[in-house]
Amino acid sequence: MSTSLDPVSDDVEVTDNIHENQYLTFLLGDEEYGVDILRVQEIRGWDSVTTIPNAPAFIKGVINLRGTIVSILDLRERFGIESVDYNELTVVVVLRVKGEGKDRIMGVVVDAVSEVYHIAENDLKDPPDLGYAINMDYMKGMATVDNKMVSILDIDQLMSLKDIDDATESGGKAGA
Amino acid sequence: MSIDMSQFHEAFFEESFEGLEIMESELLTLDVGAGDVEIINTIFRAAHSIKGGAGTFGFMNVSEFTHVMETLLDEMRDGSRDVTQFAVDSLLGSVDVLRTMLEAARDNTEVDEEMVAARYAVLNKILKEEVSDSSSVDDVEPVPAPPADASVNNAVGEGWVISFIPHTDLLMAGNDPVRMFRALSELGELSAKVDYSKLPPFTELVPEDLYLSWVLTLAGDISKADIEEVFEWVEDDCDLTITPLVGNTQNEQAVAEPAAVVEPVAVSTVAPRPVKEKVSDNSAANQVAEKKKPVTKPKKATESASIRVGIDKVDEIINLVGELVITQSMLDQVGEDLEAHAEAASVGGDSGSQKINADILLRLNKGLAQLERNTRELQDGVMRIRMLPISFVFSRMPRLVHDLSAKLNKKIDLQVSGEETELDKTVMENIGDPLVHLVRNALDHGIETPDIRLAAGKPETGILTLNAYHQGGNVIIEIKDDGAGINKARVRAKAIEKGIIAEGDSLTDDEINHLIFAPGFSTAEVVSDVSGRGVGMDVVKTSITKLGGRVVVQSEEGKGSVFTIRLPLTLAILDGQLVTVGGESYVIPLIAIIESLQVDRTQINAVAGKAEVYKLRDEYIPIIRARAVFGVEDNKADLHESLMVIVEVDGSPVGIIVDELQGQQQVVIKSLETNYRKVETMSGATILGDGTVALIWDVNGMVSVHKKKLNNGVIKA
Numbered sequence: 001m002s003t004s005l006d007p008v009s010d011d012v013e014v015t016d017n018i019h020e021n022q023y024l025t026f027l028l029g030d031e032e033y034g035v036d037i038l039r040v041q042e043i044r045g046w047d048s049v050t051t052i053p054n055a056p057a058f059i060k061g062v063i064n065l066r067g068t069i070v071s072i073l074d075l076r077e078r079f080g081i082e083s084v085d086y087n088e089l090t091v092v093v094v095l096r097v098k099g100e101g102k103d104r105i106m107g108v109v110v111d112a113v114s115e116v117y118h119i120a121e122n123d124l125k126d127p128p129d130l131g132y133a134i135n136m137d138y139m140k141g142m143a144t145v146d147n148k149m150v151s152i153l154d155i156d157q158l159m160s161l162k163d164i165d166d167a168t169e170s171g172g173k174a175g176a
Numbered sequence: 177m178s179i180d181m182s183q184f185h186e187a188f189f190e191e192s193f194e195g196l197e198i199m200e201s202e203l204l205t206l207d208v209g210a211g212d213v214e215i216i217n218t219i220f221r222a223a224h225s226i227k228g229g230a231g232t233f234g235f236m237n238v239s240e241f242t243h244v245m246e247t248l249l250d251e252m253r254d255g256s257r258d259v260t261q262f263a264v265d266s267l268l269g270s271v272d273v274l275r276t277m278l279e280a281a282r283d284n285t286e287v288d289e290e291m292v293a294a295r296y297a298v299l300n301k302i303l304k305e306e307v308s309d310s311s312s313v314d315d316v317e318p319v320p321a322p323p324a325d326a327s328v329n330n331a332v333g334e335g336w337v338i339s340f341i342p343h344t345d346l347l348m349a350g351n352d353p354v355r356m357f358r359a360l361s362e363l364g365e366l367s368a369k370v371d372y373s374k375l376p377p378f379t380e381l382v383p384e385d386l387y388l389s390w391v392l393t394l395a396g397d398i399s400k401a402d403i404e405e406v407f408e409w410v411e412d413d414c415d416l417t418i419t420p421l422v423g424n425t426q427n428e429q430a431v432a433e434p435a436a437v438v439e440p441v442a443v444s445t446v447a448p449r450p451v452k453e454k455v456s457d458n459s460a461a462n463q464v465a466e467k468k469k470p471v472t473k474p475k476k477a478t479e480s481a482s483i484r485v486g487i488d489k490v491d492e493i494i495n496l497v498g499e500l501v502i503t504q505s506m507l508d509q510v511g512e513d514l515e516a517h518a519e520a521a522s523v524g525g526d527s528g529s530q531k532i533n534a535d536i537l538l539r540l541n542k543g544l545a546q547l548e549r550n551t552r553e554l555q556d557g558v559m560r561i562r563m564l565p566i567s568f569v570f571s572r573m574p575r576l577v578h579d580l581s582a583k584l585n586k587k588i589d590l591q592v593s594g595e596e597t598e599l600d601k602t603v604m605e606n607i608g609d610p611l612v613h614l615v616r617n618a619l620d621h622g623i624e625t626p627d628i629r630l631a632a633g634k635p636e637t638g639i640l641t642l643n644a645y646h647q648g649g650n651v652i653i654e655i656k657d658d659g660a661g662i663n664k665a666r667v668r669a670k671a672i673e674k675g676i677i678a679e680g681d682s683l684t685d686d687e688i689n690h691l692i693f694a695p696g697f698s699t700a701e702v703v704s705d706v707s708g709r710g711v712g713m714d715v716v717k718t719s720i721t722k723l724g725g726r727v728v729v730q731s732e733e734g735k736g737s738v739f740t741i742r743l744p745l746t747l748a749i750l751d752g753q754l755v756t757v758g759g760e761s762y763v764i765p766l767i768a769i770i771e772s773l774q775v776d777r778t779q780i781n782a783v784a785g786k787a788e789v790y791k792l793r794d795e796y797i798p799i800i801r802a803r804a805v806f807g808v809e810d811n812k813a814d815l816h817e818s819l820m821v822i823v824e825v826d827g828s829p830v831g832i833i834v835d836e837l838q839g840q841q842q843v844v845i846k847s848l849e850t851n852y853r854k855v856e857t858m859s860g861a862t863i864l865g866d867g868t869v870a871l872i873w874d875v876n877g878m879v880s881v882h883k884k885k886l887n888n889g890v891i892k893a
Contacts (some may be wrong), residue, residue, distance in 0.1 A: 050870065050871065051760055053806035053857055053869075
């Protein structure tokens with residue numbers, strides 16, 4: 001299921017750090033997005049959350065993950081893509097996010113998980129800086145796998161607290 | 177064989193700091209003039225174990241310093257020195273220096289050498305004062321000047337004769353002569369002659385006692401200090417004489433000391449007698465150093481991460497776990513019976529099954545009830561592990577009062593009660609500073625100077641009372657003084673001047689009293705270094721609020737003030753009231769709730785067409801709609817018969833409208849910030865019985881968000 005497009009696959013470095021280049025991908029509508037597989041803690045089905053008052057709309061709320069309080073973020077709303085109703089395929093990908101001096105655990109709601117791809121560093125191209133729905137800061141790069149385009153996300157940027165704070169500020173004023 | 181000593185460091189520091197506390201408190205009880213031998217003994221013992229430990233772990237500066245203190249204490253103990261106020265004060269000062277040294281050793285930071293040297297000078301000066309009394313052991317070690325010292329201690333010679341007569345109980349303390357001999361043999365060529373004349377017949381021999389004594393000859397170029405170091409641990413458990421090997425004429429010591437090889441009398445001459453001139457030289461030099469102020473105070477280290485738990489508490493938990501196991505097996509049995517019963521029922525025969533069913537159900541219920549009790553008790557038991565008596569904090573106060581009353585020229589009697597009241601370790605660590613602030617304040621602003629007190633018809637000595645007790649899941653700490661009380665007119669004037677209140681505001685006496693907690697408020701006419709910087713009370717209030725507690729003040733002019741601090745027993749568990757707002761469950765900390773009631777339409781008033789207020793008895797309280805604060809759609813125009821929870825925010829009541837009131841329950845507090853960010857209206861989250869998350873309100877945050885939304889026009893009343 002994983003397709004290596006690595007032209008220099010005989011490179012020892014690459015084979016040694018084989019996980020460095022593995023990405024879990026998931027779907028948002030027709031688009032496929034990938035995250036570093038080492039950052040994925042677990043994948044679970046969508047379950048109801050406890051909403052946080054005055055939080056930005058893309059923060060769905062918090063859940064009890066075996067005794068830890070974990071916040072859940074809706075990726076569609078984060079990207080400003082039209083949101084859909086959650087169904088039995090809707091999953092939450094629980095990710096380990098780095099930044100602001102500590103590691104956090106956060107969940108993202110996506111339509112469905114897709115594949116695990118092995119993408120070499122060289123095949124990760126800079127995304128074209130136009131006509132794209134997502135802020136370029138959240139993108140680590142793009143790759144073509146099986147003639148499909150996969151956007152690799154920089155989850156640390158995507159889930160940074162600063163963005164949540166900014167959104168909370170504006171949400172607080174405009175909300176209610 | 178080498179053991180990694182660093183693993184014991186933590187225990188050593190913990191014990192040493194405890195020892196320091198003992199020394200401090202005992203020194204404070206020591207009566208000047210007639211020193212109680214028991215008290216001096218206690219202080220001596222504490223100093224001695226610090227010295228021993230420090231020596232073992234290689235903190236030589238600590239052990240040397242303690243040694244000088246010990247010398248002074250020793251002289252006080254055997255009566256050759258009077259217990260003077262000066263001596264006690266300098267010993268107290270030495271305790272401080274020792275604490276700094278230990279802290280520095282623990283944190284691997286530099287010790288302020290000047291401060292240490294100055295303290296040495298003071299101690300040596302006291303020791304030197306009564307040199308006429310030289311018959312006693314005046315083993316002053318001029319440690320601050322090691323080079324000068326070296327000429328005495330490191331006398332070059334051919335060797336030493338050591339008479340080592342251990343007391344019979346030497347082995348009890350875990351000391352092993354063989355190990356010491358081995359250490360000695362590393363210094364030079366050692367030959368030992370054992371004297372076994374005291375050895376009893378085999379039938380009378382107690383294997384734990386030591387009957388042997390030795391005469392050791394150690395040849396080589398060895399300093400006496402090195403030998404002493406080997407015997408450091410046991411110097412009180414043996415009679416030790418170290419004399420130079422006969423024929424060694426280079427050493428001045430040889431002249432002073434008889435060259436007898438074995439001295440059977442119990443005289444311990446551990447340290448060499450220094451040349452007196454050297455001591456005075458040292459102290460003179462150090463007195464110069466003393467004039468310079470100690471420059472930097474090493475920063476306070478983080479609190480220790482370990483905890484000492486009484487064995488009874490551990491035993492209790494073990495018992496509880498035992499009970500839990502029994503309950504578990506009981507429930508297991510019920511489960512098996514139920515399974516067997518289900519099988520039997522499926523095969524057929526329905527007649528007796530109903531009865532058996534009822535029986536199993538009864539047992540199941542009983543088992544579950546037992547499980548619930550076990551869980552609760554186990555939870556309590558585990559929580560109690562974190563509980564420490566409040567004396568940990570209170571014990572700082574006598575010293576503080578002692579020092580401050582001298583500084584302020586006030587006479588103060590400190591009365592402490594309820595020291596055994598237990599409190600969570602984390603709460604304890606964070607309540608220390610606020611308490612110190614309050615005590616300082618009571619001393620500085622509360623209690624008057626003796627002449628003013630006498631003029632006011634009060635006894636000369638002011639009374640400061642510290643009291644702690646448990647009250648319904650909370651710990652109450654009271655700080656009470658019989659001083660001047662809060663001058664309401666002055667507080668009011670000051671608050672107006674600082675812009676905290678407006679000129680025309682009418683305030684109750686209580687409200688005026690609570691103004692002292694407002695940020696930037698201080699009425700002290702002279703800003704002293706004791707208090708009066710105007711940050712104290714504000715900080716006190718904030719730190720207590722942070723701990724989930726409250727502080728209130730009651731005061732009567734001319735009679736005194738009482739500060740009452742109410743703290744939760746623990747930070748991990750909270751008594752909460754469950755409420756629902758917009759379909760979500762929330763927890764309101766019970767400590768914040770004054771009462772809950774059903775709104776009566778006739779009592780609602782709108783002020784300036786904006787905010788709503790509620791007339792509760794003779795008070796008007798602001799109304800906050802939780803739905804509006806949370807941005808949840810609110811279709812209730814009329815609040816009649818709505819439920820309102822009245823909470824205390826900054827000392828005044830606020831009514832919060834909620835959808836429903838549910839039960840009260842204890843919840844375990846979880847942080848929202850671990851994986852998310854701070855939520856202004858919430859202080860944390862918890863997991864309810866059904867596994868869902870409920871957020872815990874921060875009522876202060878609710879009020880400020882409400883204010884913000886009101887100002888932004890998000891909420892219309």
